[in-house]
Amino acid sequence: QQQVKQSPQSLIVQKGGISIINCAYENTAFDYFPWYQQFPGKGPALLIAIRPDVSEKKEGRFTISFNKSAKQFSLHIMDSQPGDSATYFCAASRYNFNKFYFGSGTKLNVKP
Amino acid sequence: DTGVSQDPRHKITKRGQNVTFRCDPISEHNRLYWYRQTLGQGPEFLTYFQNEAQLEKSRLLSDRFSAERPKGSFSTLEIQRTEQGDSAMYLCASSLWGGQGDTGELFFGEGSRLTVL
Numbered sequence: 001q002q003q004v005k006q007s008p009q010s011l012i013v014q015k016g017g018i019s020i021i022n023c024a025y026e027n028t029a030f031d032y033f034p035w036y037q038q039f040p041g042k043g044p045a046l047l048i049a050i051r052p053d054v055s056e057k058k059e060g061r062f063t064i065s066f067n068k069s070a071k072q073f074s075l076h077i078m079d080s081q082p083g084d085s086a087t088y089f090c091a092a093s094r095y096n097f098n099k100f101y102f103g104s105g106t107k108l109n110v111k112p
Numbered sequence: 113d114t115g116v117s118q119d120p121r122h123k124i125t126k127r128g129q130n131v132t133f134r135c136d137p138i139s140e141h142n143r144l145y146w147y148r149q150t151l152g153q154g155p156e157f158l159t160y161f162q163n164e165a166q167l168e169k170s171r172l173l174s175d176r177f178s179a180e181r182p183k184g185s186f187s188t189l190e191i192q193r194t195e196q197g198d199s200a201m202y203l204c205a206s207s208l209w210g211g212q213g214d215t216g217e218l219f220f221g222e223g224s225r226l227t228v229l
Contacts, residue, residue, distance in 0.1 A: 004154075034217070034218075043222050044218075044220050049217070093216065098167065099157050099160070099168060100157065102147075102155045105154050
């Protein structure tokens with residue numbers, strides 16, 4: 001049973017456009033929702049994270065929107081750049097960070 | 113380089129052979145995780161350690177898999193009698209649990225890719 005469902009599987013965006021990736025979860029015990037960015041041949045790296053006590057968190061061009069009642073959260077990349085081309089994973093964990101459940105990933109291609 | 117390092121980066125083996133992967137975490141991190149990632153999928157939890165104690169193992173981890181972190185520093189993941197279905201990227205991550213430095217962030221290594229022929 002997949003704990004975190006992610007969509008779309010792939011995304012093509014023009015340079016300067018907005019990239020939006022969505023995730024949904026079932027377990028209401030989840031307390032921490034990070035997004036990881038992975039480049040080919042590299043391990044995932046934390047991009048931005050949110051806890052359910054806020055509905056939005058912004059860091060530079062990256063914003064997480066969180067809807068607790070719908071059990072959904074999304075990543076928005078504003079002014080997308082070719083350097084943002086990577087695979088993005090949403091994840092969820094309980095407060096003790098003992099186990100992270102990752103989505104299946106979204107491969108983003110930002111065209112110049 | 114003070115990041116998480118994994119060795120070897122790529123291992124090709126024949127079915128039935130044993131393989132061992134090593135992970136050296138960030139030195140001050142007390143938690144160490146092993147994840148498995150197959151092509152087109154997200155990382156899948158295998159097990160994690162807090163210091164030298166293995167606190168949780170995935171039900172997906174068969175008896176052929178064993179992990180150790182003998183002195184709370186580096187860790188090894190051994191796969192016995194490898195099968196073709198074991199072919200994947202094995203990712204190690206470390207984190208700092210507890211205290212003000214605990215942000216929940218996982219620091220991943222670049223992974224060890226296993227190919228079972």
